[in-house]
């Protein structure tokens with residue numbers, strides 16, 4: 001029995017594991033990436049295939065049970081675990097089917113970014129995800145996907161050719177530009193609002209050896225503004241993820257620099273030869289590097305190794321800004337210096353390139369004209385400390401606010417409706433609400449950055 005509901009009818013139809021608090025692996029199975037999400041679902045169901053996904057959905061609908069959907073468990077808002085209710089865990093669904101000739105891959109949504117990246121790299125091909133290998137392809141794709149190849153090949157969804165999705169009525173639908181085009185539009189940025197995606201078909205791109213890696217420079221207003229200018233004028237073949245933060249106590253950084261503000265940047269240029277080397281030179285020239293690990297490498301090596309036991313407690317804000325010039329860079333330095341949190345960061349990602357070539361209304365990700373994405377984040381140690389750090393990230397974001405009022409859905413925390421509207425401005429919101437009403441009129445899929453269905457007249 002869960003919450004007074006018998007799961008016997010469900011368990012008899014599921015070959016995948018059903019894990020409850022009676023099982024030894026329950027605590028591990030309910031753990032998500034971010035700490036501070038200590039929720040106890042009544043059952044975690046590891047569906048084996050789309051048919052079982054449909055059965056779980058039907059059961060949740062019939063019994064009015066709250067349903068969380070989990071792919072890689074990295075939700076910034078902790079949406080993939082619930083108190084009571086069922087976690088539909090897709091991690092057992094890991095089939096991958098590469099068509100080398102057509103340069104496409106069908107990948108089930110229990111796979112992580114690094115798993116797909118390694119498998120396709122064996123053929124010199126790839127699809128861009130984010131900066132962390134253990135992120136699930138389910139969540140990152142449905143929200144957009146901003147990563148190391150964003151300026152060259154756009155968002156993850158810009159490589160999405162088709163998907164299979166089980167909607168609230170239990171139907172498994174094939175969606176692409178011709179089949180359910182409304183749903184295909186909505187799942188490219190609309191998150192988990194419209195059903196459970198079981199498989200994605202991606203276009204693969206020829207990326208083999210890259211020039212890339214970590215570059216650490218001292219952070220000053222000049223080096224930060226210079227770094228952004230270099231990233232903006234770099235060819236689209238180069239993307240950079242720039243973290244401004246106190247230097248962590250890493251063995252390869254000089255001990256006297258630990259705790260001082262640094263630019264901790266990861267650069268990727270898709271050419272592994274001279275062209276790539278030339279493109280990274282302007283970044284190296286900004287200051288004497290504290291660490292320079294940029295080198296030719298196979299693309300998957302850009303992903304740092306993941307540690308399963310790492311579950312930080314953090315708060316953050318995400319936004320877009322139009323420019324980071326010297327005064328803005330000075331504000332960034334001042335704010336980072338004003339806090340004593342063990343980890344605090346302003347992460348800056350220059351956009352443009354292929355991301356900006358897609359019309360804003362072509363997908364539910366509407367921020368094609370946005371110039372720079374900024375994520376400010378702070379670790380916290382206790383509920384009291386969380387209050388302090390929340391105020392800090394919120395004040396920090398407020399002073400950085402410029403004319404772009406949008407937000408990227410995949411980096412939103414549990415911040416509520418106003419922020420969700422920022423992710424889906426104007427006509428995008430209206431269109432998503434209409435599609436939600438058609439495919440999920442009872443809001444079965446509500447543990448997400450929720451788009452409530454429009455009330456029928």
Ligand SMILES: Cc1cc2nc3c(=O)[nH]c(=O)nc-3n(C[C@H](O)[C@H](O)[C@H](O)COP(=O)(O)OP(=O)(O)OC[C@H]3O[C@@H](n4cnc5c(N)ncnc54)[C@H](O)[C@@H]3O)c2cc1C
Pocket residue numbers: 033068069070071072073074075076079080090109129130131132134135136137138139140141142143144145146147191192193195196197198410411447448449
């Ligand atoms: C350390 C870290 C680094 C990150 N770096 C990046 C980055 O570089 N670029 C970027 O774009 N994002 C990044 N993100 C954000 C990330 O894309 C989102 O948190 C994403 O939702 C995580 O996907 P997941 O499948 O791992 O998460 P989950 O927690 O499993 O899922 C998150 C939500 O997505 C929905 N969902 C997931 N899978 C499915 C599915 N198959 N069908 C329907 N709904 C589903 C559900 O609503 C679920 O609650 C990062 C997050 C973390 C924690």
